[in-house]
Amino acid sequence: MSKLPRLAATLSVTTACACLGFASWAQDAADPARWLSPTMINARASMFTPTLNYLTFQHMDQMFATRTVPAGSETWELSENPISLEGSYTILGETYDLEGALEQTRTNALVVLKDGELVYERYRNGxxxxxxxxxFSVAKSYTSTLIGLALQDGLIENLDDPVTKYLPEMEGTGYDGPSVRDLLRMRSGVDWEERYEFGSDTQLTKVHDNALVAYNYRWCDYAANESVKGATAPDERFNYATLDTSVLGCIVERVTGRTGAEYMAEKLWQPMGAESDAYWIMDGPDDIGREFYGAGLAVTARDHARFGQMFLQGGMANGTRVLPEAWVTEATVPDAGYSPIEEGSPLGYQYQWWTEADSDVYMAMGLFHQFIRVDPSNKIVIVKTSYTEAPIGNDVENAELFAQITAKLTQ
Structure with a gap:
């Protein structure tokens, strides 16, 4: 994290315009200076700053080009049945009251549904x-859902189709071989290292810096580069790769002939009865950028809860069938041989959803500890947005918090 100021200093507009033909479209983009001034580039490079990320995570539309996912005219009204969650909480061996536990786990918002009712809602830090x-990567579960909708619409014929059937520009790359299903399971075999050291020279951060920070190129452009090779055979092992999800999003675009935001609005957001518009941050201005499918969806906590509740109800939302029940099961219940992600891990992975060993719980999870936690047995959905100092780690704190909330609601 300490390297961010150095990164910001090096990613100037001059640097950005020198890469991958950027200058050829920058002159034609609508008001490119809005997103490409040194101030904006430096801001995006510094968005994870620990003392300010509680705020930046709430205002990404002021830092990035975005595409809106408009809500419809009919809202899925969540009935309210307030239940107190006050009391003592033990987090890493220390005892706190509820507010202390929320502060210890650096919580911006906590929304809890039980039996389909809104039982607790708390917002902090403005x-x-x-x-x-x-x-962040909570978006991956939404992108997976768009794949399921495209499958339902017959636009994707079979999840075992090769990626190149839908994206022929991937021929000759690491994505020439794996299937759509392989990408859903993070088993593409592509040589990719998901290491979160922002401001460093790791593979992930280089693409992050160039695509999201400096708008040099798109995530899918990087995936289609012949330098992206396979490291293992498809389906040989689990390797978490945001690049895989970006390619899934580009498949959605290709088969629907629409932007991801447009398709999501028509097929998911409005039928689900979302209360508020959502938006995707982009990897470039509107005329050339794409939605950041792997980690770029901004949503209210209530609408995240609706999304989780829809899955808990087998694809039904407000009396409307949005997803096939079979897709919900296929996307969230681990197949034999595919869980856990590694020996001894408490987590598995299905179609861009994390699964908990020895339970039917599944979760959408994102960097800096964001969660949609769906607990079918107890009929509980917990949404938590956070602003932790480090992008990963301290998962035990949140697991303990969720377990104690569940106990209070089921005792």
Whole structure:
């Protein structure tokens, strides 16, 4: 994290315009200076700063080009049945009251549904019910759902189809071989290292810096580069790769002929009865950028809860069938041989959803500890948005918090 100022200093507009033909489209982009001034590039490079990320995660639309996912005219009204969650909480051996536990786990928002009712809602640090939080890789579970909708619409014929059937520009790359299903399971075999050291020269951070920070190129452009090779055979092992999800999003674009935001609005957001518009942050200005499918969706905590509740109800939302029940099961219940992600891990992975060993719980999870936790047995959905200092780690704190909330609601 300490390297961010150095990164910001090096990613100037001059540097950005020198890469991958950027100058050829920058002159034609609508008001490119809005997103490409040194101030904006430096801001994006510094968005994870620990003392300020509680705020930046609430206002990403002021830092990035975005595409709106408009809500419809009919809202899925969540009935309210307030239940107190006050009491003592033990987090890493220390005892706190509820507010202390929320502070210890650096919580911006906590929304809890039980039996389909809104039982608890708490916002902190200047946020509120209409705040759209960027929740990073929680977006992956939404992108997976768009794949399921495209499959339902017959636009994707079979999940075992090769990626190149839908994206022929991937021929000759690491994505020439794996199937759509392989990408859903993070088993593409592509040589990719998901290491979160922002401001460093790791593979992930180089693409992050060039695509999201400096708008040099798109995530899918990087995936289609012949330098992206396979490291293992498809389906040989689990390797978490945000690049895989970016390619899934580009498949959605290709088969629908629409932007991801447009398709999501028509097929998911409006039928689900979302209360508020969502938005995707982009890897470039609107005329050339794409939605950051792997980690770029900003949503209110209530609408995240609706999404989780829809899955808990087998694809039904407000009396409307949005997803096939079979897809919900296929996407969230581990197949034999595919869980856990590694020996001894408490987590498995299905179609861009994390699964918990020895339970039917599944979760959408994102960097800096964002969660949609769906607990079918107890009929509980917990949404938590956070602003932790480090992007990963300290998962035990949140697991303990969720377990104690569940106990209070089921005792």
């Amino acid at each position: 946020s509120g019910p209409t705040t759209r939080f960027l929740t």
